Amino acid sequence: MSRMRIAECGLRNQGITGLHDNRFIVAAAALFLLSQVLVAEEPSKEYHSETLQGRVIFLAETFEKQTGIRSVPEARERILALQTTDGTLVPILEDSRGRAFRRDERLRDMTVELDVRRYRTSPVVQIIRVLEVAKDGRYEIDYWCDICAIATVERKDCECCQGPVELRRRKVN
Numbered sequence: 706m707s708r709m710r711i712a713e714c715g716l717r718n719q720g721i722t723g724l725h726d727n728r729f730i731v732a733a734a735a736l737f738l739l740s741q742v743l744v745a746e747e748p749s750k751e752y753h754s755e756t757l758q759g760r761v762i763f764l765a766e767t768f769e770k771q772t773g774i775r776s777v778p779e780a781r782e783r784i785l786a787l788q789t790t791d792g793t794l795v796p797i798l799e800d801s802r803g804r805a806f807r808r809d810e811r812l813r814d815m816t817v818e819l820d821v822r823r824y825r826t827s828p829v830v831q832i833i834r835v836l837e838v839a840k841d842g843r844y845e846i847d848y849w850c851d852i853c854a855i856a857t858v859e860r861k862d863c864e865c866c867q868g869p870v871e872l873r874r875r876k877v878n
């Protein structure tokens with residue numbers, strides 16, 4: 706009898722130990738999943754990088770050409786977009802690299818290759834790098850002050866000497 710009880714007790718203990726192990730595994734799995742969620746929430750993981758090719762346009766005008774739908778006049782030059790070679794319109798976040806296309810119409814005449822970041826929460830892309838795709842190759846595009854030897858991403862007075870900056874094209878590869 707007592708031996709049986711001991712055996713039972715042993716079994717029960719084993720059972721409890723087993724349960725503890727399961728709980729530990731569940732807790733570990735939950736922690737792992739939580740860590741994955743936390744990783745996903747880090748700002749640096751909220752986008753993926755892409756390379757797109759096309760021409761930068763004002764969205765309203767091109768959208769009207771494509772669909773016949775007219776934007777209100779005050780919205781005509783509000784949103785810049787890349788019109789890709791297949792006609793898709795990709796809105797551009799207007800930070801200083803994006804604004805470069807508003808400030809300099811020469812950039813809107815180029816076929817460009819843009820390295821962009823596409824964020825999880827928005828259809829707009831952020832421009833990281835601008836290349837012109839010309840007949841004789843690809844050129845990195847930025848602006849240059851000869852006097853100060855300073856590069857900028859958009860056309861504006863030089864931050865150093867307040868003089869004009871030149872559009873600079875540098876051949877790549």
Ligand SMILES: [Zn+2]
Nearest residue numbers: 850853863866
């Ligand atoms: Zn300067």
